Amino acid sequence: MKGSMVSGEIVEPYAEALMSLAQSQNQTERFGEDVRSLLGVLESSEDLQNFLGNPIVSAENKKAVLQQIAGDGLHPYILNFLMLLVERRRILFLEEICKHFQALQRKLNQTVLAEVISAVELSDAQQQAISEKVKAISGAQQVELDTKLDPDLIGGVIIKVGSQVLDASLRGQLRRIGIRLNSAA
Template identity: 55%
Template sequence: MSGTLVSSEIAEPYAQALMSLAQQNDLADQFGDTFRALESLFAESEEFRDFIANPVIDPEAKKSVLKRVMGDDANSYLVNFMMLLVDKRRIMFLETIGQQYLELLRKLNQVVLAEVTSAKELEDEQKQRIVEKVKGMTDANDVELKTSIDPSLIGGVIIKVGSKVIDASLRGQLRRISVSLKS
């Protein structure tokens, strides 16, 4: 837990500086798209995450891999930012910096993040109903859904928006019935 706190404290100034640069050059959403893609890459490839976090790997090798991952059409400001992170030995915080940047972008665009856990994959209509429900609860302009699947819920969903948690799962309902029967 304290490691997460330390990485957040290190990542925040970098994310804020990058957001400032992005806003000055009207690139905030473009950088956000890049960080979402990197977030997916970190989630899919433990090997990539370990490579980036490993302090023993040659910085030039990291730069080379990052340039290939970013592609030839990547924004030069963002590529230079990542090269700076490698030079300053802060590249291990790239994932946290990306998360912090996306949080700043959501605040800028008045978008809330709703983490939705369901027993099975949600259909588009169900996702849209959740988005509308969350918009009504939060008065946000838009809602970004982050979905995950947990078959142990049996049915229904758990929606987390900030510190609010709405447990509309069958498992949660059974747990509440069990508690009420015991008392």
Template identity: 50%
Template sequence: MKGSAVGSVVLVPYADALMSLAQSQNLVDEFGDNCAALLELLDESPELSEILSNPIVKIVDKKAILANIVTDQVHPFVSNFLMILVDRRRIGYLRGICQRYQAALRALKGIVLAEVTSAVALTDAQTQSIRDRVQGMTGSNSVEIATNIDPEIIGGVIIKVGSQVIDSSLRAEIRRLGLSIA
């Protein structure tokens, strides 16, 4: 399945179901925290992602692994949701489902996600300045900052909010200068 097909067939319905359950139980923020913890776990352990995605690994084994790792870290409803994903052979899509859930949570709360790429780690003052600028630009209630470090941009920052990209990196300035000279 291609990216858009996976999005419409698997990710959206499961993320929507999780959001619906969270709203009905007044657990929207707790489920959001659980999804963040699961995403962090998947990022820290590529081996776990591989095991969960591997069709050769038995369902019983996947459930046992998840039970040992996440039972104490997530709400029981989220734990049950994970077991349903395993039963339906959709656990390999966990990362995408959690990301979709968090996007729905941000939309529900009027929070904008700004993906910021810089050459070096940003200070708290720089992060706050970017947060204020994006909030003024979008008129949102709040701004969540996701930072990435890419030394190849040399200096400056690249800010992505939705489909809008503000590239004030030194690499982009050099490219623009080269185009204007040519």
């Protein structure tokens, strides 16, 4: 069901409602931090995703686990939002709701998300240079980098901003050279 039209009809209204609440309480940054930490927990634990998405597990058990995970770290409104998702049997969409909330927050802050794939870990200076390049290309005020490692690149980086892809990797350069050689033959 994930990624379907039903998912979109559920995800967007909940994310927009959470953003509306965040704005009305002047807590968009705080909610954003909480959503980011929730996403981190969800993405690092497939067991948690399966537990929350399991229809056999009672709502009370899901709420108890979420309260344990939240501890005192989450804003009370975020915790209430999670409980509402459990009660309405929408908790299995939590990851997608969080991602949509982040997209809304980026739009609000005039921030663009750039996915950066590199062969090795990037230094702070390299990340800053990539941010500046993405700002120049996109015209955004701020840039949020989502870095991933792929040793198959050999060297260099691939930067994805929306539908634009900048391939400055050695693997990409070798592929382009190979295409030129094949077309010349």
